[in-house]
Amino acid sequence: MSTAPGNGVPVIEVKGLTKIFGERKVVDDFDITVPRGAIYGFLGPNGSGKTTTIRMLCGLLTPDGGEGECLGFDIRKQAERIKEQVGYMTQKFSLYEDLSIRENLDFVGRMYQITDRRRRVDQSLKDLGLADRAGQLAGTLSGGWKQRLALAACLIHDPKLLLLDEPTAGVDPKARRDFWDEIRRLSAAGVTVLVSTHYMDEAVQCDFIAYIAYGKKLIDGPSARIPEQVGLETWRVDGPDLAALEERLKHEPGVEQVARFGAVLHVSGTDKPKLDATVERLKAEGTHHWSRQVAGLEEAFIYLMAGARDNFARDQPDGASA
Numbered sequence: 525m526s527t528a529p530g531n532g533v534p535v536i537e538v539k540g541l542t543k544i545f546g547e548r549k550v551v552d553d554f555d556i557t558v559p560r561g562a563i564y565g566f567l568g569p570n571g572s573g574k575t576t577t578i579r580m581l582c583g584l585l586t587p588d589g590g591e592g593e594c595l596g597f598d599i600r601k602q603a604e605r606i607k608e609q610v611g612y613m614t615q616k617f618s619l620y621e622d623l624s625i626r627e628n629l630d631f632v633g634r635m636y637q638i639t640d641r642r643r644r645v646d647q648s649l650k651d652l653g654l655a656d657r658a659g660q661l662a663g664t665l666s667g668g669w670k671q672r673l674a675l676a677a678c679l680i681h682d683p684k685l686l687l688l689d690e691p692t693a694g695v696d697p698k699a700r701r702d703f704w705d706e707i708r709r710l711s712a713a714g715v716t717v718l719v720s721t722h723y724m725d726e727a728v729q730c731d732f733i734a735y736i737a738y739g740k741k742l743i744d745g746p747s748a749r750i751p752e753q754v755g756l757e758t759w760r761v762d763g764p765d766l767a768a769l770e771e772r773l774k775h776e777p778g779v780e781q782v783a784r785f786g787a788v789l790h791v792s793g794t795d796k797p798k799l800d801a802t803v804e805r806l807k808a809e810g811t812h813h814w815s816r817q818v819a820g821l822e823e824a825f826i827y828l829m830a831g832a833r834d835n836f837a838r839d840q841p842d843g844a845s846a
């Protein structure tokens with residue numbers, strides 16, 4: 525991140541953001557402050573309101589409640605000005621399959637009425653590593669390259685804010701890492717990035733994280749503080765037959781989560797005395813080696829996402845109340 529949190533005017537500062545579809549409040553009194561150059565991750569179950577929030581922040585959707593500014597413009601009254609400076613990569617990015625990579629970028633450049641289009645397209649091909657394939661038809665590209673082209677397309681007008689809605693869904697891990705190298709480069713250059721994701725390896729790349737469920741922001745802050753906010757106590761254990769131990773632990777008091785990291789298990793829970801009592805009992809058996817572990821973002825992510833169920837799904841047995 526190029527600017528320390530709190531330095532300068534935030535790129536997004538919005539309070540009380542609310543959206544109602546029919547009878548359902550799908551975004552409920554949402555506050556957010558995003559510093560310039562930050563990578564801000566939105567986590568949460570399907571249907572929790574992440575996309576709707578992103579769309580309201582960039583002026584694509586009018587909120588039913590709330591106010592604030594994005595890029596110094598009023599999100600209600602100056603939506604057009606915001607849109608000019610935002611790059612938005614939707615979940616289903618659309619490219620013209622019968623046009624080449626270069627032609628796709630040129631087309632988007634025309635839409636934005638970029639004056640030095642030729643130079644800008646050349647630069648973009650170079651920046652995103654697409655120059656060697658400039659003549660290839662978009663329809664013949666693999667998922668990872670299509671995604672790279674989609675990113676190039678939403679950067680063609682040099683936006684100050686990049687909104688990425690599950691940008692790497694269905695893309696292989698190598699392409700995902702390359703994509704994130706690019707995002708880091710942009711962030712270092714001062715571009716602010718808001719990204720919704722279901723992947724842990726993306727969440728750990730974020731400077732800030734907001735966890736959203738049923739339209740409400742439940743947890744929010746610098747990534748390093750998220751584990752503390754989740755309140756997980758974690759033990760690390762290694763030794764023989766971890767699969768059997770893992771199965772057993774799932775039924776022990778105070779154990780809410782068992783995650784395997786290579787040849788060790790991380791055993792976590794939010795009720796410290798209960799978890800500790802279980803661990804002391806198992807320790808006394810002397811079969812495994814136990815040590816305390818500072819819960820990291822990985823454990824917090826697994827915990828949050830494991831508790832996440834589709835929000836607002838009509839067929840939920842227990843209804844859609846939070």
Ligand SMILES: Nc1ncnc2c1ncn2[C@@H]1O[C@H](COP(=O)(O)OP(=O)(O)OP(=O)(O)O)[C@@H](O)[C@H]1O
Binds near residue numbers: 550573575576
């Ligand atoms: N235009 C709309 N009209 C009515 N309901 C909508 C509309 N757009 C979204 N919704 C509903 O609002 C809720 C929140 O949807 P949203 O797409 O914002 O969630 P999300 O967190 O982005 O989900 P996902 O992770 O699946 O993309 C869902 O129940 C969705 O069906």
